[in-house]
Amino acid sequence: MQCDLIIKGKYILPMDDKLTVIKNGFVAVLENKIVGLGAGDEIKNYQAKETIDVGNSIVMPGLVNTHTHAAMAYFRGLADDLPLDIWLNQHIWPAEAKYVNAEFVKQAGELACLEMIKAGVTTYNDMYFFGKSMAEPAIRAGLRALIGITILDFKNPTEGIGEAVSLAKQYKNNEFVKIILAPHAIYTCSKENLLKIKAVADAENMRLHIHVSETKKEVDDCLSAHGKTPVEYLDELEMLSDRLMAAHSVWLNDNDLEIYKNRGVKVAHCPISNMKLASGAAPLKRMLEMGITVGLGTDGAASNNTLDLFSDMRACALMHKVNNFDPTAISAKEVVKMATIGGAKVLGMDKEIGSLQAGKKADIITINLNKPHLAPVYNPYSHLVYCVSHDDVENVIVNGKVIMKNREVKTLDEEKILKRTSGFTV
């Protein structure tokens, strides 16, 4: 059959259920979709306008970042190694109050998109303010994003909901962005506001993105105030469903885990952020054993300090091995699943993205293995988690379009963005 693009490479990792590895294979793309993949002579069934032979490379689905605050890229490294309350109250929140406006969100969002493309992220789940300014960089960059309008009592309880509903209509048919509701957390949204948000989410069939049980303090405070854990409290409000994406979810007890499983709640696990802020280690092994859907998130660059999911993949495997005193805990394959098809499931997008499969959208990245730190290769999954760094991503394709070729980003002006960023000072 005729197609637009063929990508040939040494290791095709479709991230299908069997975790197939196709050696010396190819992926064929027509318009914005994958139309076939295979190995050897099967390539003769396709006549492509363009063939990119990436040689000694891994070809795999684009990564899915399930929790971030993209525009916080401008606050990368602003304050580190501090207690959470000092970090938030004396550094992050004052900086946000002073600097964050529509233009800031657009400019910092462009920096974030640039960084994510160069690190192989093709879809991200954003949570911030100024929805239009959040959406525009993603569209310009050619990345897919869920744009979560953050809602807090002290800030925008009514306007936030209105903004989300209005923008959702505006971007209804957009290929790249979808507007969703992001109540910040149970400690920043009253019961009344949570219920309002839920009602709108139900009426408009919108996903919800919220921080849940990130710190022990959040759980202790909730137990004192409501006699329930944050998960139990949200369940009582009937907020929990398979449309709810719970970021962090570090401090979950047995009952919380059962509730997550029964309601089909999706989890955005953020290993580096949880380590850096000393929040704790989420019960990842148990969540996966119970069949709870988990993806990986970087969180914002103020608490990571990059948007590089490869670092989070590695941190995820390492953290849970040492935390469980078990080197078999959380294998490389499980981690790569979380960063791709798992993330797609968290975002409710697994019918479209997250694996290389005929009929799915062509969101594909290639990773160059011709590097000293990647030689020799015994197992591509192991390399992805324990060796590959974001700089090894060579080509990025989203919706059938090559948005980075040989590390040159085609959709954004890297030089201009870096120059503009260096002009931003706090």
Next chain:
Amino acid sequence: MQCDLIIKGKYILPMDDKLTVIKNGFVAVLENKIVGLGAGDEIKNYQAKETIDVGNSIVMPGLVNTHTHAAMAYFRGLADDLPLDIWLNQHIWPAEAKYVNAEFVKQAGELACLEMIKAGVTTYNDMYFFGKSMAEPAIRAGLRALIGITILDFKNPTEGIGEAVSLAKQYKNNEFVKIILAPHAIYTCSKENLLKIKAVADAENMRLHIHVSETKKEVDDCLSAHGKTPVEYLDELEMLSDRLMAAHSVWLNDNDLEIYKNRGVKVAHCPISNMKLASGAAPLKRMLEMGITVGLGTDGAASNNTLDLFSDMRACALMHKVNNFDPTAISAKEVVKMATIGGAKVLGMDKEIGSLQAGKKADIITINLNKPHLAPVYNPYSHLVYCVSHDDVENVIVNGKVIMKNREVKTLDEEKILKRTSGFTV
């Protein structure tokens, strides 16, 4: 004054006691030594044959890798996510028995040196077999290395000592390598052999490099066999001194820590290896508080799986924060100290290397900050630990000689090494 080379850059981090940051500064080099550093007009005091202006970069001492098995680079990713005994007995030791010979060690060592140069490591503490084959790649690469001849009862108890003594004489005046003794561990070296090794080390004034208290099992077994911890046992044998470098040192009790402090034992902390093999979290915070000298090590590429100290710096900060439930534990500055001057102290080389100071050897690296994941810059220490990846190292100078310029390694043939490596199969 006349000098050979000036490196100019935006952030000079000399890693002196005050952790000075010289903005828009320079380092001046004459022959193999640093002759001065400063900022602004002070540069006019130096007339250089060559000036390298690295612009928006960090200029800092080369990194010191205090524990590795360089030649295991050929076993990178051979076996992962396995219990330690299966990993060792069914994968690593059989592969070593089958493949490791003098030629293997030389070739795999070249790959390791190439990887280390590209990751900004200028000095490493190696522990393996075939000492001449270990030394040659370091010399060819232009890297400094302590070459630890590994000694095990079942392998080379007498020959190993003889080899070390003989090679130590051969390389006595070599600028780059120094031969030392590396009894593998208390569970692989008998009391008699440890005492023989100690006697030779004392007579020849050689350093000792040994794995100590890496796993709980090692400690439990030692307690059963000797009624003492490995540290107490080694102390009884009078092995512990400021010439002994103890890798890992994960499972230390209060008395062990006191002994380390009193004897001046040096510690090679290996965060990624300890996490990946689920060995545990070393008491790093306490060691630093007690004034014990600690450097960072990658361990071998079979248990990391890279030789990238930037990844270990990040893992170190993250692991100890979450492990102590304290985001202030192990600050970025402390981590960078461990990776530079701390490592030099561990190796007994801090009079020569580890910081940028007039009179010290010119071992200098530069890190390019003109990257999306490194913008903006508020604090260069934070960036080094939480953002920089090995690919951001742009230039590497050892002993006054530029061995990597704009990421091109001058001393080794990258293409040839990668091609040869791809021909190695297990």
